[in-house]
């Protein structure tokens with residue numbers, strides 16, 4: 381029974397269409413920011429759903445091999461909605477300092493919701509950090525940087541991380557490998573092939589993710605754990621849902637780069653993506669989760 385009961389929340393496509401109706405009734409030109417507001421909430425909710433995905437997959441926030449010490453300092457780069465930091469704040473003593481950094485503060489939770497030992501700041505992690513931050517951190521955490529990096533920018537990021545860490549301390553990194561994927565269902569394989577072509581044209585190269593452990597080794601990090609897996613059971617669907625939403629955002633980003641040159645190709649991919657959305661419970665579209673724990677050099681050289 382879904383048609384005639386009095387359930388007020390949504391369960392499917394028809395309910396989403398109903399949700400959009402107030403603006404169509406009142407006139408969308410009167411409320412030009414309505415769709416933008418929904419889009420922002422979608423992005424934030426996707427990040428929080430991805431946090432749940434990682435949490436259920438890994439079973440922890442802070443890697444259990446990282447020793448907890450009083451007064452330790454933890455940084456997260458590209459913190460987004462800071463869901464990882466907020467989760468940790470609930471588990472660690474208030475003497476632990478948690479600092480989230482992001483190039484943009486649009487997704488930060490409002491100040492009065494932040495615990496006392498949490499600070500969130502705008503900082504570009506692809507340039508050297510201020511001297512006052514160097515050698516201050518016991519842990520640097522990164523997650524889901526796949527679409528942030530372009531050719532050669534990984535070196536700048538790793539230089540930034542090295543600068544922040546105390547000698548012999550930890551980098552914990554969870555990443556999405558968009559090259560080695562698990563894809564099943566009608567239209568999914570051809571969508572993958574076509575979107576990969578678009579990625580190439582937009583200079584989005586995701587190969588660095590599987591090369592990350594060897595790159596960190598050449599940068600003198602000691603790899604403690606390096607694991608590439610697949611999602612199983614209910615996490616397959618959660619990954620598909622969040623990934624399809626992310627691809628919608630990536631396609632919007634690609635439009636900014638290539639929209640003038642390839643409007644038709646992009647429109648076709650958008651359409652193919654919406655077809656995948658419509659049959660989402662029958663489609664598997666998963667990236668591979670990569671988890672890494674490494675230690676910086678014991679002695680500064």
Ligand SMILES: C[S@@+](CC[C@H](N)C(=O)[O-])C[C@H]1O[C@@H](n2cnc3c(N)ncnc32)[C@H](O)[C@@H]1O
Nearest residue numbers: 427458459460482483503504505506523524528
């Ligand atoms: C996909 S989100 C991941 C957010 C968070 N790490 C998580 O897993 O929920 C990537 C984040 O990296 C941020 N970012 C992109 N380039 C950056 C840069 N150069 N320095 C710092 N943050 C950056 C984006 O603003 C965005 O919030």
